[in-house]
Amino acid sequence: MDLMNLRVVALGHSSAGKSSYLAAMFTHLAADRKGFRLVTPDRRTAEELTTAGGRLRKGVYPPPSSRRTELRAGLRYGRGEVLGFHWTDYRGGALTSSAADDPETAQLLERLTDADAVVVFADTHRLATDPDSHDEVRRTVVLLHRAVTEQPTPLPIVLAYTKADLVTDPADWARARKAMAPLEELVAGGGRVRGTTVAVSCGPGPRGVAVPVLWCLSTLLGHRAEELQRRLDGAASMVKSSRKEANGVDSLVSWFKGVESAAQRLRFWEGRVRELKEEAAGLRRPARKLARLLEREQGGTAPPTGAPARAVNR
Numbered sequence: 001m002d003l004m005n006l007r008v009v010a011l012g013h014s015s016a017g018k019s020s021y022l023a024a025m026f027t028h029l030a031a032d033r034k035g036f037r038l039v040t041p042d043r044r045t046a047e048e049l050t051t052a053g054g055r056l057r058k059g060v061y062p063p064p065s066s067r068r069t070e071l072r073a074g075l076r077y078g079r080g081e082v083l084g085f086h087w088t089d090y091r092g093g094a095l096t097s098s099a100a101d102d103p104e105t106a107q108l109l110e111r112l113t114d115a116d117a118v119v120v121f122a123d124t125h126r127l128a129t130d131p132d133s134h135d136e137v138r139r140t141v142v143l144l145h146r147a148v149t150e151q152p153t154p155l156p157i158v159l160a161y162t163k164a165d166l167v168t169d170p171a172d173w174a175r176a177r178k179a180m181a182p183l184e185e186l187v188a189g190g191g192r193v194r195g196t197t198v199a200v201s202c203g204p205g206p207r208g209v210a211v212p213v214l215w216c217l218s219t220l221l222g223h224r225a226e227e228l229q230r231r232l233d234g235a236a237s238m239v240k241s242s243r244k245e246a247n248g249v250d251s252l253v254s255w256f257k258g259v260e261s262a263a264q265r266l267r268f269w270e271g272r273v274r275e276l277k278e279e280a281a282g283l284r285r286p287a288r289k290l291a292r293l294l295e296r297e298q299g300g301t302a303p304p305t306g307a308p309a310r311a312v313n314r
């Protein structure tokens with residue numbers, strides 16, 4: 001995993017709200033959020049997204065495009081860039097056609113197996129009102145299962161219920177979440193997945209827009225910190241064993257045989273421990289702050305449980 005080149009794949013059917021989300025999310029995070037800020041090297045993309053984001057806040061949505069949306073962005077903390085990621089969204093058709101018929105589907109399958117994180121966009125309103133949308137859920141679950149089992153580390157997956165502002169009736173939420181039950185199980189199941197669910201609204205009074213991307217980035221930063229700790233433990237044990245073996249006789253014998261001596265190994269591993277400690281120390285503060293920002297952004301964004309109002313027995 002390369003923290004500066006993370007690959008985030010967005011999945012969602014046509015008109016699920018992927019492009020609106022990207023504009024709302026970018027606009028929200030391009031402003032300073034507790035010391036973090038999203039930046040993109042591509043000035044034109046930044047302008048387009050913030051213009052679209054400004055229109056969204058006035059209730060003007062982008063026209064449905066069915067075009068793939070991409071974004072390369074970096075997350076800054078203070079003046080340093082902590083993470084860099086590449087966001088690619090896949091339109092609906094790629095989810096339902098077969099890899100043999102559609103090159104975009106074949107590419108999606110490939111991208112999913114080497115994705116560092118996945119965000120699934122589900123149109124809450126459509127799920128509650130259109131039974132046809134339920135088949136697409138099954139297809140997405142199959143694709144994700146495949147991606148998850150081929151991943152070396154647990155995969156961050158966010159299930160984003162979009163257009164949450166349109167769904168106010170708890171019974172509609174109950175229907176939508178029932179349709180998504182297989183995905184919710186996958187996301188909540190732990191094991192090979194680090195998942196969460198969030199209700200997102202992109203229009204005036206945006207809600208939950210930072211959660212999908214921050215969840216992915218914060219989880220991946222945590223993975224990297226764990227990986228560094230494992231490497232550090234390994235290097236420290238090499239230092240210990242080389243130190244035990246390093247003595248005058250070993251140096252002489254090694255020199256004579258023309259092999260690396262324990263003293264040389266010791267110097268190498270001591271250097272490695274220093275490097276790893278430095279890297280781990282550099283990540284610690286941003287990782288803690290990012291987790292705190294995520295927690296703040298996540299407040300009140302859990303999708304309603306949709307439990308129908310219970311009749312009161314007297």
Ligand SMILES: Nc1nc2c(ncn2[C@@H]2O[C@H](COP(=O)(O)OP(=O)(O)OP(=O)(O)O)[C@@H](O)[C@H]2O)c(=O)[nH]1
Pocket residue numbers: 012013014015016017018019020021061062063064065066067091092162163164165166200201202203
């Ligand atoms: N009320 C409401 N409508 C939304 C929201 N997000 C998207 N929409 C509506 O859904 C339509 C499609 O949204 P897009 O963001 O273009 O969806 P998409 O997933 O990018 O669609 P394709 O690119 O065609 O696959 C918009 O034109 C809006 O009408 C939201 O948060 N609230």
Ligand SMILES: [Mg+2]
Pocket residue numbers: 018019020064065066067069
């Ligand atoms: Mg789009």
